[in-house]
Every structure is written in structure tokens, then in C-alpha cells.
Amino acid sequence: MKELLWLIPTLPFTGALLLILFGRKLPRFAVSLIGAGSVGLAALITILIGIDFNSSSENSFQQVLWTWIDVAGFKPQIALHLDALSLVFIFVITFVGFLIHVYSTEFMQDDEGYARFFTYLNLFVYSMLILVLADNLVLMYFGWEGVGLCSYLLIGFWYLEEKNGYAARKAFIITRIGDTAMAIGLFMLFKAFGTLHIQSILTQAPQTWTVGSEGAVMIAFLLLGGAMGKSAQLPLQTWLPDAMAGPSPVSALIHAATMVTAGVYLIARMHVVFELAPLAQMWVGIIGSLTLLLAGFSALTQFDLKRILAYSTISQIGYMFLALGVGAWSAAIFHFMIHAFFKALLFLAAGAVIHLLHHEHNIFKMGGLKNKLPAIYWTFLIGSASLAAIPFVTGGFYSKDAILWLSLAGEKGNVGFFLAALIGAFITSVYTFRMVFVTFFGTEKTHVSHPAGNRMTMPLIILAALSTFAGFIELPHSIAHVELFSDFLKPVLPAITLQEGAESKEWIVQSIAVVISLSGVYMAYYFYIKKPELSDQLKTSSIDFHNFWFSGWGFDKAYDTLFVKPFVFMATINKQDIIDKFYDELVKLADFLHRVFSWTQSGLLRWYMMGIVIGAILIVTLSLLVGN
Amino acid sequence: MNTIPVESGLLLAGILFVLGMISVLVRRNIIFMLISVEIMLNAAGLAFIVAGSRWVQPDGQVMFIFILTMAAAEVSVGLALILQIYHQLKTLDSDAANRMKG
Numbered sequence: 063m064k065e066l067l068w069l070i071p072t073l074p075f076t077g078a079l080l081l082i083l084f085g086r087k088l089p090r091f092a093v094s095l096i097g098a099g100s101v102g103l104a105a106l107i108t109i110l111i112g113i114d115f116n117s118s119s120e121n122s123f124q125q126v127l128w129t130w131i132d133v134a135g136f137k138p139q140i141a142l143h144l145d146a147l148s149l150v151f152i153f154v155i156t157f158v159g160f161l162i163h164v165y166s167t168e169f170m171q172d173d174e175g176y177a178r179f180f181t182y183l184n185l186f187v188y189s190m191l192i193l194v195l196a197d198n199l200v201l202m203y204f205g206w207e208g209v210g211l212c213s214y215l216l217i218g219f220w221y222l223e224e225k226n227g228y229a230a231r232k233a234f235i236i237t238r239i240g241d242t243a244m245a246i247g248l249f250m251l252f253k254a255f256g257t258l259h260i261q262s263i264l265t266q267a268p269q270t271w272t273v274g275s276e277g278a279v280m281i282a283f284l285l286l287g288g289a290m291g292k293s294a295q296l297p298l299q300t301w302l303p304d305a306m307a308g309p310s311p312v313s314a315l316i317h318a319a320t321m322v323t324a325g326v327y328l329i330a331r332m333h334v335v336f337e338l339a340p341l342a343q344m345w346v347g348i349i350g351s352l353t354l355l356l357a358g359f360s361a362l363t364q365f366d367l368k369r370i371l372a373y374s375t376i377s378q379i380g381y382m383f384l385a386l387g388v389g390a391w392s393a394a395i396f397h398f399m400i401h402a403f404f405k406a407l408l409f410l411a412a413g414a415v416i417h418l419l420h421h422e423h424n425i426f427k428m429g430g431l432k433n434k435l436p437a438i439y440w441t442f443l444i445g446s447a448s449l450a451a452i453p454f455v456t457g458g459f460y461s462k463d464a465i466l467w468l469s470l471a472g473e474k475g476n477v478g479f480f481l482a483a484l485i486g487a488f489i490t491s492v493y494t495f496r497m498v499f500v501t502f503f504g505t506e507k508t509h510v511s512h513p514a515g516n517r518m519t520m521p522l523i524i525l526a527a528l529s530t531f532a533g534f535i536e537l538p539h540s541i542a543h544v545e546l547f548s549d550f551l552k553p554v555l556p557a558i559t560l561q562e563g564a565e566s567k568e569w570i571v572q573s574i575a576v577v578i579s580l581s582g583v584y585m586a587y588y589f590y591i592k593k594p595e596l597s598d599q600l601k602t603s604s605i606d607f608h609n610f611w612f613s614g615w616g617f618d619k620a621y622d623t624l625f626v627k628p629f630v631f632m633a634t635i636n637k638q639d640i641i642d643k644f645y646d647e648l649v650k651l652a653d654f655l656h657r658v659f660s661w662t663q664s665g666l667l668r669w670y671m672m673g674i675v676i677g678a679i680l681i682v683t684l685s686l687l688v689g690n
Numbered sequence: 691m692n693t694i695p696v697e698s699g700l701l702l703a704g705i706l707f708v709l710g711m712i713s714v715l716v717r718r719n720i721i722f723m724l725i726s727v728e729i730m731l732n733a734a735g736l737a738f739i740v741a742g743s744r745w746v747q748p749d750g751q752v753m754f755i756f757i758l759t760m761a762a763a764e765v766s767v768g769l770a771l772i773l774q775i776y777h778q779l780k781t782l783d784s785d786a787a788n789r790m791k792g
Contacts, residue, residue, distance in 0.1 A: 663790070664791050665791030668784065668785070672715060675715070
């Protein structure tokens with residue numbers, strides 16, 4: 063069964079290829095069949111391989127397809143590496159990807175670019191699968207850039223509107239900054255080890271470097287740079303809110319569930335390097351905790367439904383980075399998985415709401431949808447509950463609780479990380495339920511055009527079930543001793559060691575987390591249901607704060623003045639191209655000489671004769687002079 | 691037997707050559723230019739003969755025969771070209787044949 067591994071990326075790739083070649087001519091039904099079917103088959107194979115993998119005793123499986131390049135010892139192969147970590151990722155990518163494809167067949171059905179949409183989406187799934195399955199960093203970088211390209215194409219999918227093209231370029235350029243850092247990191251890794259094969263690096267690194275050695279720290283920071291760009295972490299987070307210009311399924315698949323977590327995957331995959339560089343690892347945690355707070359506060363003030371979710375995504379990835387920073391590898395991956403389920407669910411539900419309300423994005427113009435769209439309301443509520451980590455019944459509670467607990471009790475954890483995570487958890491539940499209350503409760507302000515169809519609601523229900531029940535595979539020790547997930551990941555990612563004597567305090571942290579998330583919900587309820595006028599008062603009394611948070615802490619403005627404007631200024635003054643002037647003059651000189659010589663071609667026979675005579679006289683004279 | 695001194699012979703050849711050259715340069719009628727070229731060729735031939743008799747070698751006369759042969763060939767090609775030019779341009783003015791100018 064494992065030998066079918068190569069089919070998993072190949073199927074979506076074939077789908078994309080078929081749609082590129084014949085997409086325009088095929089009927090919509092065939093396009094949906096190819097687009098969703100290829101990913102569906104890949105998901106099926108993934109599940110079969112997963113079962114096979116679980117029952118076998120081997121911890122990893124290699125499949126070498128062919129050698130890509132073979133130059134002077136540099137020999138990256140097109141080879142796939144399956145282990146517990148990549149299995150979790152390919153499961154989420156193919157399965158959630160399939161649900162989103164099914165959803166898209168209804169969501170996009172009136173769109174002119176129907177085939178184009180599925181082409182890009184299939185290509186994305188293929189690139190993402192290559193990214194997580196690659197057994198060497200060159201192939202991984204190929205996937206990494208592939209998803210970046212698809213992200214660009216899909217953010218700018220409705221390219222007729224100028225601002226969508228702008229958002230697409232912004233996302234592409236900002237992630238490119240991180241990618242450049244990562245590329246330099248890869249060069250340095252190759253210089254240090256003479257190979258980019260991931261498993262070889264992971265085994266050689268502890269022998270080559272001591273803990274905290276300069277090379278390890280340097281490379282870890284460069285890899286972190288790549289991860290920051292892709293995962294929209296501080297200070298490269300500004301592209302993600304604008305990326306919401308793409309269609310909602312794209313936001314769900316690329317900008318919530320899969321691509322933006324590629325940075326988490328990279329750090330988890332290279333965890334040995336990060337463990338050898340404690341400074342860099344600490345910074346992963348610091349960046350994560352700062353990002354989760356900043357993005358959380360920004361989410362509080364947004365009124366565009368998708369932008370709230372975008373900031374929330376940045377914030378939740380901040381949690382994953384925080385977990386990676388304290389060495390809670392499996393907790394980060396667990397939160398990635400649960401987050402993929404509930405955030406895809408929230409984006410799809412939000413997309414459905416926006417779709418059915420004639421493209422209305424403003425939550426304050428929605429309201430009262432609870433009874434009009436019951437299926438969407440209930441699934442959205444389940445997703446929100448998971449995001450806000452409502453205790454005991456949601457998956458989000460278990461995944462976030464693990465991070466909260468380990469950020470305090472883990473060996474590298476401290477009170478600062480814990481407080482950031484705790485405040486973040488409070489803000490998360492406030493903005494989440496603000497969103498729920500404003501959108502679904504109160505009076506109806508915009509009329510619903512038609513109820514959502516089956517292909518849109520079915521994926522929502524499945525994702526709602528997953529985001530609830532997937533949490534029960536890893537329970538905290540204070541409740542029950544279930545740790546299927548971290549046991550599953552143990553061969554790849556080392557378990558975290560706790561600080562001494564911390565075990566007994568776990569229930570205290572949990573109770574604090576429970577109180578925090580519930581009080582967040584109550585606060586949202588108090589401000590937006592019980593006394594709606596209070597929230598307006600608060601907004602007017604602190605309008606400066608509000609605007610500051612609303613604009614995402616002024617990062618866009620700062621980058622605009624720091625980088626964009628000087629660059630545009632330089633480009634304007636150099637419009638004439640100073641360096642080019644030299645070459646312009648060269649061209650003019652050549653042209654002048656050309657004219658002079660062409661003038662001597664007069665066509666007059668006697669003129670030529672004169673030339674010959676003068677030449678002959680010159681030669682004779684010269685030879686006489688030299689001869690004597 | 692009085693021999694003509696070498697200097698006189700070469701001087702005559704030089705004068706003939708310069709005369710021919712000047713008339714190639716100043717004449718515009720293409721037939722006269724061809725005749726002038728012939729004069730220059732014969733001047734060169736004369737110089738060979740004089741040199742041959744000076745050193746009592748047959749090579750000078752051999753060269754003259756070469757020059758004669760070449761001149762015959764040249765005249766035939768030249769006259770053919772002149773005919774063509776006259777057909778095309780209805781004139782023998784060499785300055786009129788300047789269509790190839792840069």
C-alpha cells in the first residue's frame with residue numbers, strides 16, 4: 063500500500079494538467095469531477111496509507127522516484143519521505159482540501175473562471191504535498207515556492223479589480239523576503255553538511271555542532287525567517303489580512319488550513335537544528351507570543367468578517383510558534399491539525415454567509431442569521447467554540463490547553479510566554495463571540511438570497527464533527543491518560559520534558575484557562591447582546607486605540623514610509639536611468655562613426671580611384687621611410 | 691650599339707603612368723577612363739621591359755606578355771560593363787553610376 067505514496071501528489075498534479083489543457087472546453091461537471099475527484103482520490107489513498115503505516119512497525123518510509131540533479135556531490139532526488147509528521151500534514155491537506163474542493167463546486171458555480179479556479183487549487187494541493195513529503199530541502203523549497211505561486215494566483219483570482227492584484231503582489235513580495243532568508247539558510251546548511259537530505263542533516267547536526275554553536279544559531283534564524291514570511295508572523299504578517307481578497311475557499315484552504323502553516327512544518331521538521339540553537343528557538347517563542355497578542359487585538363476591531371478570521375489565523379499560528387519555541391513539538395502539530403479543521407470550517411461558513419448575503423462583508427450589516435441559516439449557524443458556532451477553546455466539548459480546548467500548560471511548565475517555558483498565551487486566549491474568545499453575536503443574533507439587516515446547498519453544508523458538517531472529536535485523541539493528564547497523537551509523533555518529534563514538580567499544578571492552569579475563555583465569551587455577550595450601546599461608547603472614547611488596532615498596529619503604514627516610499631522615490635529620480643546614460647552615449651558615438659563612414663561610400667568611381675592612389679602613395683612613402 | 695640608359699626608360703614609364711593616372715582621375719567619360727587604365731598598364735609593362743634589358747633577363751618580357759593577356763581580358767570585361775552601363779543609364783558619365791552610394 064505504501065508504494066502508492068507517489069500517487070498522492072501525482073493525482074492533483076494530473077488534475078491540474080488536464081484542466082490546464084482542456085479546462086476551457088470541458089463542461090462544468092467534468093471540471094468539478096477532475097478538480098475535486100483527483101484530490102478526493104488522493105485523500106482516499108492517504109487514509110489507506112495511514113492505516114497501513116499505523117499497523118506496520120516501521121517509523122518511516124522512503125520512496126525514491128528519480129535523481130533530479132547530480133553535480134559534484136550535490137545530488138537532490140525527487141524522493142518522498144513519509145513519517146508521522148508528514149502523514150499528519152498530508153492527511154489534513156488532502157482531506158480538508160477535498161472538502162474545500164467539494165464546497166467550491168457550489169461556491170464558484172456561477173464564476174466565469176471555474177476551470178481556472180480548480181486548476182490553481184489542484185496545483186496548490188500538489189505543491190503543498192510536495193512541500194511536506196519532500197525528503198530533501200531542495201525539493202521542499204520547490205514545493206515552498208509552488209504554494210507561494212498558487213497563493214499569488216488565487217489571491218488575485220478576480221484580477222479585474224485592481225486592489226486584488228495589489229493584494230496578490232503584496233503577499234508574493236512579502237513572503238519572498240522570508241524565502242530569501244530561507245534560501246540563504248539552505249546554502250549554509252549545504253556548506254556545513256555537503257547535503258540537503260533532511261534525515262542526514264538531522265542525524266549529522268548533533269555531531270557537528272554543540273548546543274548554541276554559531277552555525278546552528280545562524281541557520282536556525284534564517285530558517286525562522288522563511289517560516290515567518292510564509293506563516294505571516296511578526297514582522298512579515300501584513301500580507302495575510304489583505305490576502306482575503308481571494309475567494310473564500312482559497313482563504314480557507316491556503317490562508318488558514320495549510321499553506322500558512324508551512325512555517326510550522328519547517329520548524330518542526332528541522333527541530334534538531336532549533337534544539338541546537340536555544341537562542342533562535344527562544345525567538346520562535348517570542349515572535350509567536352508577540353504575534354498572537356498583536357493579531358488578537360487587531361481582530362477585536364475589524365468589522366470585515368474575513369479580516370477578523372485572517373487576524374485570528376495569524377494569532378493562532380502565533381500559538382503554534384509559541385509551542386515550537388518552548389519545544390512542545392507535538393502540541394504545535396496538534397494545534398495545527400485542530401486549527402486546520404475549525405479555521406477551514408469558519409472560513410467556509412463565513413464564505414457561505416457572504417455569498418448568500420450578496421457579497422456583504424461587514425458583520426454590522428448582517429445580524430439575525432440564526433434562524434435564517436440554521437445549518438451555517440450551528441457549524442459556525444461549533445467552529446467558534448473550538449477557536450475560543452470552550453472547555454471540554456471542543457477540539458480547540460484540548461489543543462490550546464496543551465500549549466498554555468507547556469508554555470508554563472515546559473523545560474523552556476516561562477511565565478512571560480504563559481501570560482501572553484493566557485491574554486491571547488481571553489482576547490480570542492472575546493473577538494470570536496463578538497463575531498458570532500453580531501453576525502447571527504440581533505435583528506436581520508440584509509436579506510438572505512437563497513438557502514445554502516448540500517455541497518456547501520456537507521463539508522461544514524464534516525469539519526464541525528472533526529473540529530470537535532479530533533480533540534479527544536490527546537487529553538490532558540489531569541482528565542485522562544490519552545495521548546494517541548503525541549505517541550504517534552514520538553518517533554519523529556521528541557516528547558517535551560516538564561519542569562520538575564510541575565505535574566501536580568496542571569489542573570490549576572486548566573481551571574484558569576477555563577475561566578478565561580468563558581469570561582471572554584461573557585464579555586462579548588455583555589458588550590454586544592446585553593448592552594450594545596456600551597461597545598459604541600467604548601469605541602468612541604478610545605477612537606485612537608481603535609484605529610491603531612484596526613490598521614494592524616500601523617505596520618502597513620510603517621512599511622509604506624520605511625520601504626515603499628523611499629523605493630518609489632528612488633525609482634522616480636532614476637527614471638532617466640543614470641547608469642544607462644553612459645551606454646546611450648556609446649550608442650550615439652557608434653551611430654556618428656557609422657554615418658561618417660557611410661558618407662565616404664559616395665558611389666563616385668573617381669573618388670574611389672583617388673582613395674586608391676592616396677593609399678598607394680602613403681604605403682610607398684611609409685615603406686621608403688621605414689626601409690631607410 | 692647605343693643602348694638607351696635605364697634612367698630614361700624608367701622616366702618614360704613613370705611619366706606615362708602618371709599621365710594615365712591623372713586622366714583616370716579627371717575624365718568622366720567611362721571609355722576614356724578605360725583607355726587611361728590601358729596606358730597605365732602599358733607604362734608598367736614598359737618598366738618591366740626596361741628592367742629586363744638592364745639585367746639581361748627574359749623575365750621582364752615574360753611579365754609583359756602576362757600584362758598584355760591580362761589587359762585583353764580586362765578590356766573585354768570592361769567593354770561589356772560599359773555596354774551595360776550605357777544600356778541602363780543612357781550615358782557614359784561614370785558619376786551617373788553612383789546608385790550604390792552609402
